[in-house]
Amino acid sequence: MTTPLLEIEDLYAGVDGKEIIKGFNLTINAGEIHALMGPNGAGKSTLSNILCGKPGYHVTSGCVRFKGHDLLKLSAEERAREGLFLSMQYPVEIPGVPITSFLKHAVNAIRKHRGEPELDTMEFIKMVREEGKKLGLDAEMIKRAVNVGFSGGEKKRLETLQMSVLQPVLAILDEADSGLDIDALRVVAEGVNALHTSDNALLVITHYQRLLNYIVPDFVHIYADGRIVKTGGKELALELEQKGYAEFIKEGL
C-alpha cells in the first residue's frame, strides 16, 4: 500500500491559547480531491494555517504526517519545498516585488531543495506568461508587484498561477471562490483541474457548494466545532446546500 499524502490524527490545536481544532482526523491519498465544508467560524482557516506552518498557532496534541513524515516539525518554507501549497483566502500585497521575481525565488528555493539546478530566467518568464494567459492574467499583469492593486478575483487567479508554477503535491485551497464572479470562478476551477493528476491531491475548503460544481470532489467532509462531523461523496455537498449546516451539525454531535 502506498503511503497517504496527508494523515491527520486526533489533532487538537488553536491560536492565542484558544482551542479551535478538537479531535480532527483526515487522510488524503494521491489522486484524491477532498472538500472540507463548514459554517463561518468553524476553524477552517485555522486548520489550513496550522498545516502550512503559520507562526502563532499551537498544536496541543495529535499528529500530522505528510508523505509519511512528521509535518509539524518542519518550518513553513520546508513544508512548501516538500510540496505543500496554500492558496490563501486573503493574499497579502508585497509592494515593489514583481510577480515574476517572487515566483522565481520560490521555484528556485524548491528546486534547490530537490537538488535541481536553477531555472533559466528567460525560459522561466516565458513559462509564467503562458500559464498566466491560461488564467486570464496578461503579460502586463505579471510584471506588476505581487497582489498590489489586484481585485479579489485577480488575487485568486494569481494564487492559482502560483500553484501551477510551483506544482505542489498537495494543494489546500482556502475559500478559493470568495470574491469571484461566475466567469472568474470557472477560469480558476479550470486552472486547478488542469493541474490535478493521479500523483497529487487537493483539499478544497469552502462554505459554498458552488465551487464544487467545477472542482468535483471525491469526498466531502462536513466540519463543525473543530472536527469532521460527517463524510460522504460529492452528493453530500448538494444535500448540505438544501438542508443547511445546522441539521448536519446536530446529527453529527
Add this chain to the structure above:
Amino acid sequence: MEKERENNIKIVDESGDKYKYGFVTEIEADTVAAGLNADVIRQISKKKNEPEWLLEWRLKAFEFWCGMKEPSWAKLKYDKIDYQSLSYYSAPKQKVAPKSLAEVDKDLLDTYEKLGIPLKEQEVLAGVVAVDAVFDSVSVATTYRAKLAEQGVIFCSISEAVREHPDLVQKYLGSVVPYTDNFFACLNSAVFTDGSFVYIPKGVKCPMELSTYFRINAKNTGQFERTLIIADDDSYVSYLEGCTAPQRDENQLHAAIVEIVVLNNAEVKYSTVQNWYPGDKDGKGGVYNFVTKRAACRGENSKVSWTQVETGSAVTWKYPSCVLQGNNSSGEFYSVAITNNRQQADTGTKMIHIGKNTTSKIISKGISAGFSNQTYRGLVRVAPGADHARNYTQCDSLLIGTTCGSHTVPYIENRNKTAQLEHEATTSKISDEQLFYCRSRGIGEEEAVSLIVNGFCKEVMQHLPMEFAIEAAKLINISLEGSVG
C-alpha cells in the same frame, strides 16, 4: 613573489563578520604626525606642492574652524572626537610618481582588484567606467584619462587639478560649500588632501561613467577628500562614488565635501554606494561619516540628481543638497539608507528653490534593523522670488524587529504663495503576513526579508546605473543578514 604579495594583503575578517572589505593593505606610508595646527596644514600643503593661494585659503579655514563648535543637533550619539589625536595626512610611499598605471605600486593595484574595482584599462566591462582611486589621502590612479581628454573632459585628482587647471579650481572651489558652511566642511577645507576633479566642457556628453573609489586604509587617520565637478553649458555626466574601509576597533573619521556646479542646460547624475565599515554587531569600531555634499544648479534648465545607497558607517551625517538658482532648474534626491546593529544615520537632503519654475523631488527610503537608529532630516525652502516652485517629498521608513528606531524630521520654509509643496510619509513594519506569504511559497526567511526590502527600495534603486544597482542590491542583503529570527 606572488605569495609575498598575498601576505601583504591581510584578511582580518576571520571573525566571521560579513564586511568583506575589512582587510588591511600593509604598505609603507608617508604619514604626518598626529595633531592639528597651522604647521600641520603648511606641511600638508607643502607635501602637495600647492600654490600660495590655496595655503592661504586653508589657513583661513583653519582659523575659522578654531572658533566653531561641533554641531549637536543631529540625532546621533558618539564619543567625542579628539581632533588632536588624528593624523591628517597618510599616503602610500611610492618611489616615483607614477606616470601611467603600469607604474602604480602592485600592492595598491592588488588592493583595488580585491575590492572589485577595475584599474586596468584593458579590462573590457559591460559598461566602461573611468575610475579615480583615492587611497587614504591621495589619488593613486585615474583611468581612461587620455580617452576622456579627446573630448576635452578633465578627470583627475584634485591635487593635480590645482597644478594643471588652477583657473578652474580657483574659480569654483568653495563656491558651493564655502569653508564657513559648517564645522566639518570647514575642517575639510583646512586639511583636505585629495579627491576627484571633473570638468565637462560645453556641449559634451561624457562618453563614459566617471567613478571615484575611496579607500581608508591607514590607522588613526582621518580621510578628508574633496570632489569638485563642473558641468559647463549643455553638458552631461554620470558620476559614481564608492567607499570602503578596513575593519578596525577604533573609529575612523571621514569628513568629505562634494561640490557640483551645473551650468545652463547641463545635467549631473551623482550616485553613491556608501559602504564604510559599520562597526561590529556591538557597535565597536566603524567610520564616522560627516559629509557635506551640495550641488548648485546655476544655469537655466540645469538638473542634478543625487542617488545614494547608504549601508555603511557607524555614524552617518549627510544631506546631499541642491541649490536651484537657475530658472527652470531641477533637483532630485533618491536615497536608501539601511542601518543594522548599532549603526546610526541622520541623513536627508536640502532643496533650496531660488529660481523661477524650479522643481525638486525627494524619495527617501529608510530601513532600520537591530538596535539601529535612523533619522530622515530634510529641508525644502522656497525663496520669495521662486515663483511656481514645486516640490514632492516622499519619506518611507521600514522597521525590522522591535528594537530599532526611525524618525522623520521634515522642514518646510515657504516664502512664495505660488509654490506647490507635497509631503508624504509612511512608517511600516515588515508584516508577519508578508513573511508568511513568502515562506509558504518555499522562500526562506532571510531571503524573504531581502525580497521585501528590495521591493521597498525599488523606486530608488532604479535610478542607479545597472552595475551599481546590482552591487547595491547585494549590499542590502548583506547588511540585513541576521536581522530576523
